Amino acid sequence: MAAAIELQTRPGSSSSSASSSNTATSHEGILFQQPNGDDGKLTDPEELEIRDLVSDSEDDALIEKEEDEEEVDEPPVVPAPLPKSSFRSALLWMSINTFATIGIVFTNKAIFSDPSLKLAQLSFAAFHFFITYLTLFVLSRPSLAFFVPRRAGFRDMLPLSIAMSLNVILPNLSLAFSSVTFYQVARILLTPTVAAMNFVLYRAKLPRGAIISLIPACVGVGMVSYYDSLPTKDQNIKTTSSLGVIFAFLGILASSLYTVWIASYHRKLQMSSMQLLFNQAPLSAFMLLYVIPFVDTFPTWTKVPLNRWLMILMSGGFASLINISQFFIIAQTGPVSSTVVGHVKTCTIVTLGWITSGRGAKDMSVLGVVVAIGGIIAYSIVMLQEKKKQAARG
Known part of the structure; x- marks a missing residue:
């Protein structure tokens, strides 16, 4: 997530911090069967979000239609393919989202490599929350009208805002204490963790094939965790410290909880992701202001190099691009496209991270990377096929 708060369309793409950044999100395609809702059909966060985005306009249209037209039996209309302009627009925004997600991970890694900024994490998160709020404020203005802002009570939003802060x-x-490769591969664990939480909390079940495909994904992450954290005599090889591993798994739990809560808050408050984020971001930033003086270790600001300040501004810019592009991706693409984009981002970040890590092709952790990514891609394929079967059954 690397500090950009992504709309929670799929667990792994997360908000924040593109930490999936990022995610998620990077581990796309979490679907689950919810026996007590929607007639037991497979649902996913993207479907919930699309319903949120279009529900108001659809309701208005249905009311007008009922008033002006009599009921007429008509044959089903086959949806027309997207016009070329829409296809180009969707491709453009998917490219922007991919570029911004990759950019924010490596930019933030460069920022955190500076010892004077590595332990100012809460200040950095508050900065990103402010950027997120500012971006959504602009998008909600009547001249743009991407969404209509709605207010929620402080007590309603407090638990979600705390989870959002931990999620970033x-x-x-x-990321500060890990290699980029390990950081990104570890985010794959979001998928099985969210699935487990949904089962425990809502008895939501996955198909057997999906569960089987998640086993190699988890094994692969374990292999990378072990081999990437082994000490090495070569100073040019970037490794992951024990703190990096601990923070990674704690981050998985926090991001998974945030993802599950987001879905429940959609239903509870009847808000879209943008409306929820518009309420969460300023509250999270405000809460962190009370904690920052006691937790963060501040650098001597005058001694921070100019290029670091530029990177911080770039990170904020990437965060804005992720939030803006995510809206268009939700509106203009389907689950297959979103899943492919997520895997492209994961593979690209892992590959670039490997190239810059100084490790060779014979390093054992590369096997873990292949197994983990192969498992999560197999999971996505199984879930998309299951979704098609559900759609065919009506």
């Missing part, structure tokens, strides 16, 4: 801070701490 813990993955960023993982």
Whole structure:
């Protein structure tokens, strides 16, 4: 998530911090069967979000239609393919989202490599929350009208805002003490963790094939965790410290809880992701202001190099691009496209992270990377096929 708060369309793409950044999100395609809702059909966060985005306009249209037209039996209309302009627009925004997600991970890694900024994580998160709020404020203005802002009570939003803060801070701490490769591969665990939480909380079940495909994904992450954290005599090889591993797994738990709560808050408050985020971001930033003086270790600001300040501004810019592009991706693409984009981002970040880590092709952790990514791609394929079967059954 690397500090950009992504709309929670799929667990792994997360908010924040693109920490999936990022995610998620990077581990796309979490679907689950909810026996007590929607007639037991498979649902996913993207479907919930699309319903949120279009529900108001659809309701208005249905009311007008009922008033002006009599009921007429008509044959089903086959949806027309997207016009070329829409396809190009969707491709453009997917490219922007991919570029911004990759950019924010490596930019934040460069920022955290500076010892004077590594332990100012809460200040950095508060900065990103402010950027997120500012971006959504602009998008909600009548001249743009991407969404209509709605207010929620302080007590309603407090638990979600705390989870949102942990969802950003813990993955960023993982990135600060880990290699980029391990950081990104570890985020794959979001998928099985969210699935487990949904089962415990809501008895939501996954198909057997999906569960089987998650086993190699978990094994692969374990292999990378072990081999990437082994000490090495070569100073040019970037490794992951024990703190990095601990923060990574704590971040997985925080991000998974945030993902599950987001879905429940959609239903509870009847808000879209943008409306929820518009309420969460300023509250999270405000809460962190009370904690920052006691937790963060501040650098001597005058001694921070100019290029670091530029990187911080770039990180904020990438965060804005992620939030803006995510809106268009939700509106213009389907689950297959979103899943492919998520895997492209994961593979690209892992590959670039490996190239910059100084490790060779014979390093054992590369096997773990292949197994983990192969498992999560197999999971996505199984879930998309299951979704098609559910749609065919009506």
